[in-house]
Amino acid sequence: DVKVTQSSRYLVKRTGEKVFLECVQDMDHENMFWYRQDPGLGLRLIYFSYDVKMKEKGDIPEGYSVSREKKERFSLILESASTNQTSMYLCASMGWNEQYFGPGTRLTVT
């Protein structure tokens, strides 16, 4: 079974803090994705990566950056957290024609 893990299920941070969300997959997948999920908006793509050190912006990249130093790990970085980044963050990795999702990190910025 494919396993995608995220470093935290719940996280509370203060405005202006630098925040790291970590995602690890165990299936040697090349493509990995970060989404945020908000009620009534579904999931929106923030960034994705198709290889180590390779990244592409998604639909809502503003205020975020990413890092992929190893194939199995894809990190989402909030350089200076703001209250409008309070959300559920979901990581996914892609196998053959299918994305596998982690359990999500619910981030609250106060």
Added chain:
Amino acid sequence: AQSVTQLGSHVSVSEGALVLLRCNYSSSVPPYLFWYVQYPNQGLQLLLKYTSAATLVKGINGFEAEFKKSETSFHLTKPSAHMSDAAEYFCAVSDRGAGGTSYGKLTFGQGTILTVHP
């Protein structure tokens, strides 16, 4: 550009009744289409997918969906609802059908919350 519209943010059915969740898509390339389910406080789980083979796709937990190109639809159905089906359901379209340098990015609908009454 791709987009997905799910008609109805909330659907309520009685246990044993038919479940119908509607999804319409827009895509400039042959689409791959997906339905995911999310139970409270969990990630997304794949229910079923259409990847240009049979137009009627069967998934897990008794769900199925039919790809109708002329209607640009991919509605999800289940003949008889069970209490355990209560969850949020997401329809998504992928650019993977384009082949080539596609990365398989997903565009999601807004989600439909399914409530099942006893």
